[in-house]
Amino acid sequence: MSLFIIVTSLFTLSTVLSFINARWIKLPGVIGVMLLSILTTLVTVVAGQIIPNFSSFINNLANAIDFSDTLLEVLLGFLLFSTALQFDINRLKAYLSRILIISTVGVLLSTLIFAGMLYYVLEMINLTIPFIFCLLFGALIAPTDAVAVSALLKETRMPKRLETIISGESLFNDGIGIVLFISFLRLIEIPERGFSLTDVAMLFAREVFGGLLIGVLLGWIATRMIRSIVDFQTIVLITLTLVMCISVIGGILFVSIPLAVVAAGLLVRNRAFINTKDHVNKYLQLFWKLVDDLLNIILFVLLGLQMGAVSFSVSHFIIGAIAVVLLLVARALSITLPIIFLKRTLKMQYNSIFILTWAGLRGAISIALALSIPATPFRETLLAAAFFIVVFSVLVQGLTLNSVVNKLVNKV
16 A cells, blocks of 8 residues: 555544544544444454455554554654643643652552553463563553543543643653663673663653753744744644654654653643733634644544554453553552652642543553554553553543542532
Protein backbone atom coordinates (compact mmCIF):
# COMPACT_ATOMS: atom_id res chain seq x y z
CA MET A 1 0.00 0.00 0.00
CA SER A 2 1.17 3.50 -0.82
CA LEU A 3 1.11 6.14 1.92
CA PHE A 4 -1.81 7.96 0.28
CA ILE A 5 -3.87 4.76 0.06
CA ILE A 6 -3.13 3.96 3.72
CA VAL A 7 -4.19 7.45 4.86
CA THR A 8 -7.29 7.43 2.65
CA SER A 9 -8.31 3.97 3.84
CA LEU A 10 -7.81 4.94 7.48
CA PHE A 11 -9.85 8.13 7.11
CA THR A 12 -12.59 6.27 5.23
CA LEU A 13 -12.84 3.56 7.89
CA SER A 14 -12.82 6.20 10.65
CA THR A 15 -15.57 8.14 8.88
CA VAL A 16 -17.76 5.07 8.40
CA LEU A 17 -17.39 3.89 12.00
CA SER A 18 -17.92 7.41 13.37
CA PHE A 19 -21.08 7.77 11.24
CA ILE A 20 -22.47 4.40 12.38
CA ASN A 21 -21.86 5.36 15.99
CA ALA A 22 -23.35 8.87 15.63
CA ARG A 23 -26.36 7.63 13.62
CA TRP A 24 -27.36 4.45 15.45
CA ILE A 25 -25.24 3.42 18.45
CA LYS A 26 -24.79 6.90 19.97
CA LEU A 27 -22.08 6.04 22.48
CA PRO A 28 -19.54 8.72 23.50
CA GLY A 29 -17.41 9.37 20.41
CA VAL A 30 -14.13 7.56 21.11
CA ILE A 31 -15.81 4.70 22.98
CA GLY A 32 -18.23 3.96 20.16
CA VAL A 33 -15.55 4.20 17.48
CA MET A 34 -13.15 1.97 19.40
CA LEU A 35 -15.89 -0.62 20.05
CA LEU A 36 -16.85 -0.70 16.36
CA SER A 37 -13.20 -0.91 15.36
CA ILE A 38 -12.67 -3.91 17.65
CA LEU A 39 -15.81 -5.56 16.29
CA THR A 40 -14.57 -4.93 12.74
CA THR A 41 -11.28 -6.64 13.59
CA LEU A 42 -13.06 -9.59 15.23
CA VAL A 43 -15.36 -9.98 12.23
CA THR A 44 -12.29 -9.91 10.00
CA VAL A 45 -10.68 -12.71 12.00
CA VAL A 46 -13.84 -14.83 12.20
CA ALA A 47 -15.13 -14.23 8.68
CA GLY A 48 -11.80 -14.38 6.90
CA GLN A 49 -12.93 -17.37 4.85
CA ILE A 50 -16.36 -15.91 4.03
CA ILE A 51 -15.30 -12.40 2.99
CA PRO A 52 -11.63 -12.85 2.01
CA ASN A 53 -11.30 -9.50 0.22
CA PHE A 54 -12.59 -7.49 3.18
CA SER A 55 -10.49 -9.54 5.58
CA SER A 56 -7.40 -9.03 3.44
CA PHE A 57 -8.03 -5.27 3.25
CA ILE A 58 -8.35 -4.84 7.05
CA ASN A 59 -5.31 -7.04 7.72
CA ASN A 60 -3.19 -5.20 5.15
CA LEU A 61 -4.25 -1.83 6.57
CA ALA A 62 -3.39 -2.87 10.14
CA ASN A 63 -0.05 -4.38 9.09
CA ALA A 64 0.89 -1.34 6.99
CA ILE A 65 0.78 0.96 10.02
CA ASP A 66 3.44 0.84 12.72
CA PHE A 67 1.14 1.72 15.61
CA SER A 68 3.91 2.33 18.15
CA ASP A 69 5.85 4.74 15.93
CA THR A 70 2.70 6.39 14.55
CA LEU A 71 1.44 7.17 18.04
CA LEU A 72 4.66 8.05 19.86
CA GLU A 73 6.30 10.01 17.03
CA VAL A 74 3.33 11.55 15.18
CA LEU A 75 -0.10 11.59 16.83
CA LEU A 76 0.84 11.94 20.49
CA GLY A 77 2.49 15.35 20.14
CA PHE A 78 -0.56 16.89 18.47
CA LEU A 79 -3.00 15.32 20.94
CA LEU A 80 -1.06 16.41 24.04
CA PHE A 81 -0.45 19.91 22.68
CA SER A 82 -4.19 20.29 22.08
CA THR A 83 -4.93 19.15 25.65
CA ALA A 84 -2.30 21.48 27.15
CA LEU A 85 -3.54 24.39 25.03
CA GLN A 86 -6.91 24.18 26.79
CA PHE A 87 -5.46 23.82 30.29
CA ASP A 88 -5.61 26.84 32.59
CA ILE A 89 -2.22 27.20 34.26
CA ASN A 90 -3.80 28.96 37.26
CA ARG A 91 -5.83 25.83 38.00
CA LEU A 92 -2.65 23.81 37.57
CA LYS A 93 -0.79 25.96 40.11
CA ALA A 94 -3.61 25.59 42.65
CA TYR A 95 -3.30 21.78 42.69
CA LEU A 96 0.35 21.44 41.66
CA SER A 97 1.51 19.59 44.80
CA ARG A 98 -1.21 16.95 44.43
CA ILE A 99 -0.56 16.54 40.71
CA LEU A 100 3.22 16.19 41.07
CA ILE A 101 2.99 13.68 43.92
CA ILE A 102 0.39 11.48 42.18
CA SER A 103 2.20 11.68 38.82
CA THR A 104 5.61 10.72 40.28
CA VAL A 105 5.39 8.95 43.63
CA GLY A 106 1.98 7.58 42.67
CA VAL A 107 3.24 6.04 39.42
CA LEU A 108 6.26 4.51 41.15
CA LEU A 109 4.11 3.05 43.94
CA SER A 110 1.52 1.78 41.47
CA THR A 111 4.21 0.06 39.40
CA LEU A 112 5.80 -1.68 42.39
CA ILE A 113 2.53 -2.62 44.10
CA PHE A 114 1.00 -3.94 40.87
CA ALA A 115 4.12 -5.91 39.91
CA GLY A 116 4.42 -7.50 43.36
CA MET A 117 0.76 -8.50 43.55
CA LEU A 118 0.71 -9.81 39.97
CA TYR A 119 3.81 -11.93 40.50
CA TYR A 120 2.51 -13.62 43.66
CA VAL A 121 -1.08 -14.09 42.44
CA LEU A 122 0.07 -15.68 39.15
CA GLU A 123 2.52 -17.88 41.03
CA MET A 124 -0.36 -19.16 43.19
CA ILE A 125 -2.28 -20.34 40.10
CA ASN A 126 0.79 -21.70 38.26
CA LEU A 127 0.90 -18.97 35.60
CA THR A 128 4.24 -17.59 36.71
CA ILE A 129 5.77 -14.58 34.97
CA PRO A 130 9.30 -13.55 36.05
CA PHE A 131 9.27 -10.58 38.41
CA ILE A 132 11.26 -8.38 36.03
CA PHE A 133 8.53 -8.82 33.40
CA CYS A 134 5.90 -7.97 36.02
CA LEU A 135 7.84 -4.77 36.71
CA LEU A 136 8.02 -4.02 32.98
CA PHE A 137 4.28 -4.58 32.70
CA GLY A 138 3.65 -2.36 35.71
CA ALA A 139 5.75 0.45 34.23
CA LEU A 140 3.87 0.51 30.93
CA ILE A 141 0.40 0.21 32.45
CA ALA A 142 0.72 2.33 35.64
CA PRO A 143 0.69 5.83 34.06
CA THR A 144 -2.76 7.09 33.12
CA ASP A 145 -3.23 8.04 29.48
CA ALA A 146 -3.68 11.77 28.83
CA VAL A 147 -5.35 11.12 25.47
CA ALA A 148 -7.95 8.71 26.89
CA VAL A 149 -8.52 10.85 29.98
CA SER A 150 -8.96 14.04 27.95
CA ALA A 151 -11.33 12.38 25.48
CA LEU A 152 -13.58 10.82 28.13
CA LEU A 153 -13.61 13.58 30.75
CA LYS A 154 -15.46 15.70 28.18
CA GLU A 155 -18.43 13.38 28.62
CA THR A 156 -18.61 13.65 32.44
CA ARG A 157 -19.64 16.23 35.02
CA MET A 158 -16.46 15.82 37.00
CA PRO A 159 -15.89 18.49 39.69
CA LYS A 160 -13.33 21.00 38.47
CA ARG A 161 -10.98 20.22 41.35
CA LEU A 162 -10.80 16.49 40.55
CA GLU A 163 -10.80 17.14 36.80
CA THR A 164 -7.73 19.35 37.19
CA ILE A 165 -5.91 16.73 39.28
CA ILE A 166 -6.77 13.85 36.91
CA SER A 167 -5.94 15.82 33.75
CA GLY A 168 -2.75 17.29 35.21
CA GLU A 169 -1.59 13.89 36.43
CA SER A 170 -2.14 12.31 33.02
CA LEU A 171 -0.19 15.11 31.34
CA PHE A 172 2.89 14.72 33.54
CA ASN A 173 3.10 11.05 34.55
CA ASP A 174 4.55 9.80 31.25
CA GLY A 175 8.05 10.89 32.26
CA ILE A 176 8.58 8.54 35.19
CA GLY A 177 6.57 5.79 33.50
CA ILE A 178 8.75 5.80 30.39
CA VAL A 179 11.95 6.00 32.46
CA LEU A 180 10.88 2.95 34.50
CA PHE A 181 9.85 1.09 31.34
CA ILE A 182 13.19 1.75 29.60
CA SER A 183 15.15 0.82 32.74
CA PHE A 184 13.35 -2.52 33.21
CA LEU A 185 13.57 -3.25 29.48
CA ARG A 186 17.35 -2.75 29.60
CA LEU A 187 17.55 -5.21 32.50
CA ILE A 188 15.76 -7.79 30.35
CA GLU A 189 17.86 -7.15 27.24
CA ILE A 190 21.21 -6.79 29.10
CA PRO A 191 20.80 -8.69 32.41
CA GLU A 192 24.52 -8.59 33.22
CA ARG A 193 24.39 -4.79 33.35
CA GLY A 194 22.28 -4.90 36.52
CA PHE A 195 20.09 -2.20 38.02
CA SER A 196 21.84 1.11 38.62
CA LEU A 197 20.19 4.00 40.41
CA THR A 198 22.74 6.29 38.78
CA ASP A 199 21.71 5.18 35.30
CA VAL A 200 18.04 5.57 36.16
CA ALA A 201 18.65 9.05 37.61
CA MET A 202 20.57 10.12 34.49
CA LEU A 203 17.89 8.69 32.22
CA PHE A 204 15.18 10.43 34.24
CA ALA A 205 17.08 13.75 34.14
CA ARG A 206 17.59 13.53 30.38
CA GLU A 207 14.01 12.48 29.60
CA VAL A 208 12.21 14.80 32.02
CA PHE A 209 14.38 17.89 32.35
CA GLY A 210 15.62 17.67 28.75
CA GLY A 211 12.03 17.44 27.52
CA LEU A 212 10.88 20.34 29.68
CA LEU A 213 13.86 22.46 28.56
CA ILE A 214 13.20 21.89 24.86
CA GLY A 215 9.47 22.48 25.33
CA VAL A 216 10.01 25.75 27.20
CA LEU A 217 12.66 26.97 24.76
CA LEU A 218 10.70 26.27 21.57
CA GLY A 219 7.46 27.33 23.24
CA TRP A 220 9.05 30.65 24.21
CA ILE A 221 10.18 31.22 20.60
CA ALA A 222 6.69 30.40 19.32
CA THR A 223 5.14 32.66 21.95
CA ARG A 224 7.30 35.59 20.91
CA MET A 225 6.36 35.05 17.25
CA ILE A 226 2.64 34.80 18.02
CA ARG A 227 2.61 37.96 20.12
CA SER A 228 4.16 39.96 17.26
CA ILE A 229 1.42 39.23 14.68
CA VAL A 230 -2.37 39.08 14.37
CA ASP A 231 -2.67 36.89 11.27
CA PHE A 232 -4.64 33.79 12.32
CA GLN A 233 -3.37 31.49 9.55
CA THR A 234 0.24 32.24 10.43
CA ILE A 235 -0.43 31.63 14.13
CA VAL A 236 -1.94 28.24 13.30
CA LEU A 237 1.13 27.41 11.20
CA ILE A 238 3.42 28.42 14.07
CA THR A 239 1.66 26.06 16.49
CA LEU A 240 1.63 23.17 14.00
CA THR A 241 5.32 23.68 13.25
CA LEU A 242 6.07 23.92 16.97
CA VAL A 243 4.60 20.46 17.63
CA MET A 244 6.40 18.91 14.65
CA CYS A 245 9.76 20.45 15.56
CA ILE A 246 9.46 19.23 19.15
CA SER A 247 8.69 15.70 17.93
CA VAL A 248 11.70 15.67 15.59
CA ILE A 249 14.19 17.28 17.99
CA GLY A 250 12.91 15.23 20.93
CA GLY A 251 13.39 12.03 18.94
CA ILE A 252 16.93 13.00 17.96
CA LEU A 253 17.96 13.96 21.51
CA PHE A 254 16.05 11.10 23.20
CA VAL A 255 14.12 13.35 25.56
CA SER A 256 10.48 13.13 26.59
CA ILE A 257 8.38 14.38 23.69
CA PRO A 258 5.15 14.29 25.75
CA LEU A 259 6.59 16.54 28.48
CA ALA A 260 8.15 18.89 25.91
CA VAL A 261 4.86 19.26 24.04
CA VAL A 262 2.90 19.79 27.26
CA ALA A 263 5.35 22.46 28.46
CA ALA A 264 5.15 24.26 25.11
CA GLY A 265 1.35 24.01 25.02
CA LEU A 266 0.96 25.45 28.51
CA LEU A 267 3.35 28.29 27.66
CA VAL A 268 1.51 29.19 24.45
CA ARG A 269 -1.88 28.89 26.17
CA ASN A 270 -1.01 31.23 29.01
CA ARG A 271 1.68 33.56 27.62
CA ALA A 272 1.18 34.04 23.88
CA PHE A 273 -1.95 36.18 23.86
CA ILE A 274 -2.71 39.66 25.10
CA ASN A 275 -6.17 41.19 25.52
CA THR A 276 -6.39 42.44 21.94
CA LYS A 277 -6.02 38.86 20.70
CA ASP A 278 -8.73 37.21 22.75
CA HIS A 279 -10.67 36.34 19.58
CA VAL A 280 -7.56 34.80 18.01
CA ASN A 281 -6.96 32.73 21.13
CA LYS A 282 -10.57 31.52 21.02
CA TYR A 283 -10.35 30.52 17.35
CA LEU A 284 -6.98 28.83 17.88
CA GLN A 285 -8.40 26.71 20.70
CA LEU A 286 -11.39 25.80 18.53
CA PHE A 287 -9.03 24.77 15.73
CA TRP A 288 -6.97 22.57 18.04
CA LYS A 289 -10.10 21.12 19.62
CA LEU A 290 -11.19 20.03 16.14
CA VAL A 291 -7.74 18.53 15.50
CA ASP A 292 -7.96 16.76 18.86
CA ASP A 293 -11.41 15.30 18.14
CA LEU A 294 -10.44 14.08 14.66
CA LEU A 295 -7.12 12.55 15.73
CA ASN A 296 -8.81 10.86 18.71
CA ILE A 297 -11.22 9.09 16.38
CA ILE A 298 -8.38 7.97 14.11
CA LEU A 299 -6.28 6.88 17.11
CA PHE A 300 -9.01 4.71 18.60
CA VAL A 301 -9.72 3.15 15.19
CA LEU A 302 -6.01 2.30 14.97
CA LEU A 303 -6.13 0.91 18.50
CA GLY A 304 -9.03 -1.39 17.62
CA LEU A 305 -7.31 -2.59 14.44
CA GLN A 306 -4.24 -3.65 16.42
CA MET A 307 -6.24 -6.41 18.11
CA GLY A 308 -5.80 -8.49 14.98
CA ALA A 309 -2.05 -8.66 15.68
CA VAL A 310 -2.52 -9.97 19.23
CA SER A 311 -2.68 -13.68 19.98
CA PHE A 312 -5.23 -14.36 22.73
CA SER A 313 -5.38 -17.62 24.67
CA VAL A 314 -7.23 -18.78 27.76
CA SER A 315 -4.22 -17.98 29.94
CA HIS A 316 -4.01 -14.50 28.39
CA PHE A 317 -7.64 -13.81 29.31
CA ILE A 318 -7.07 -15.06 32.86
CA ILE A 319 -3.95 -12.93 33.30
CA GLY A 320 -5.73 -9.93 31.77
CA ALA A 321 -8.73 -10.26 34.10
CA ILE A 322 -6.47 -10.62 37.14
CA ALA A 323 -4.37 -7.65 36.00
CA VAL A 324 -7.47 -5.42 35.72
CA VAL A 325 -8.42 -6.05 39.36
CA LEU A 326 -4.87 -5.73 40.66
CA LEU A 327 -4.29 -2.51 38.72
CA LEU A 328 -7.36 -0.90 40.28
CA VAL A 329 -6.15 -1.96 43.75
CA ALA A 330 -2.63 -0.67 43.02
CA ARG A 331 -4.05 2.60 41.72
CA ALA A 332 -6.15 3.09 44.86
CA LEU A 333 -3.20 2.30 47.14
CA SER A 334 -0.83 4.56 45.19
CA ILE A 335 -3.22 7.46 45.82
CA THR A 336 -4.10 6.53 49.40
CA LEU A 337 -0.56 6.04 50.75
CA PRO A 338 0.69 9.55 49.84
CA ILE A 339 -2.49 10.99 51.35
CA ILE A 340 -1.86 9.12 54.61
CA PHE A 341 1.74 10.33 54.92
CA LEU A 342 1.24 13.80 53.41
CA LYS A 343 -2.31 14.58 54.48
CA ARG A 344 -1.53 18.16 55.46
CA THR A 345 0.17 18.82 52.12
CA LEU A 346 -2.32 17.05 49.88
CA LYS A 347 -5.50 18.09 51.74
CA MET A 348 -7.55 15.56 49.79
CA GLN A 349 -10.66 13.90 51.14
CA TYR A 350 -10.70 10.11 51.21
CA ASN A 351 -14.04 10.09 49.37
CA SER A 352 -12.20 11.36 46.29
CA ILE A 353 -10.02 8.24 46.07
CA PHE A 354 -12.61 6.06 44.34
CA ILE A 355 -13.28 8.68 41.66
CA LEU A 356 -9.55 9.21 41.09
CA THR A 357 -9.06 5.44 40.91
CA TRP A 358 -11.92 4.81 38.48
CA ALA A 359 -10.96 7.82 36.33
CA GLY A 360 -7.37 6.59 35.95
CA LEU A 361 -7.90 5.45 32.37
CA ARG A 362 -5.31 3.57 30.34
CA GLY A 363 -5.11 3.96 26.59
CA ALA A 364 -3.06 3.82 23.45
CA ILE A 365 0.28 4.78 25.04
CA SER A 366 0.32 1.53 27.05
CA ILE A 367 -0.31 -0.46 23.87
CA ALA A 368 2.40 1.45 22.02
CA LEU A 369 4.93 0.66 24.77
CA ALA A 370 3.84 -3.00 24.87
CA LEU A 371 4.27 -3.25 21.09
CA SER A 372 7.79 -1.82 21.41
CA ILE A 373 8.88 -4.77 23.59
CA PRO A 374 11.29 -6.92 21.55
CA ALA A 375 10.71 -10.62 20.95
CA THR A 376 10.83 -12.32 24.35
CA PRO A 377 9.02 -15.38 25.75
CA PHE A 378 6.51 -13.16 27.57
CA ARG A 379 5.94 -10.40 24.97
CA GLU A 380 2.63 -11.80 23.68
CA THR A 381 1.35 -12.33 27.22
CA LEU A 382 2.10 -8.75 28.24
CA LEU A 383 0.67 -7.36 24.99
CA ALA A 384 -2.56 -9.35 25.32
CA ALA A 385 -2.94 -8.37 28.99
CA ALA A 386 -2.27 -4.71 28.16
CA PHE A 387 -5.00 -4.84 25.51
CA PHE A 388 -7.36 -6.43 28.01
CA ILE A 389 -6.74 -3.62 30.51
CA VAL A 390 -7.05 -0.83 27.93
CA VAL A 391 -10.29 -2.20 26.49
CA PHE A 392 -11.73 -2.60 29.99
CA SER A 393 -10.51 0.88 30.93
CA VAL A 394 -12.01 2.65 27.92
CA LEU A 395 -15.23 0.66 27.51
CA VAL A 396 -16.15 -0.23 31.11
CA GLN A 397 -14.59 2.57 33.17
CA GLY A 398 -15.24 5.11 30.44
CA LEU A 399 -18.92 4.21 30.07
CA THR A 400 -19.57 4.13 33.82
CA LEU A 401 -17.42 7.10 34.86
CA ASN A 402 -20.29 9.57 34.61
CA SER A 403 -22.51 7.38 36.82
CA VAL A 404 -19.73 7.04 39.40
CA VAL A 405 -19.16 10.80 39.41
CA ASN A 406 -22.89 11.55 39.73
CA LYS A 407 -23.23 9.21 42.71
CA LEU A 408 -20.16 10.41 44.57
CA VAL A 409 -19.81 14.05 43.52
CA ASN A 410 -21.83 15.36 46.48
CA LYS A 411 -19.57 13.43 48.84
CA VAL A 412 -16.28 14.86 47.61
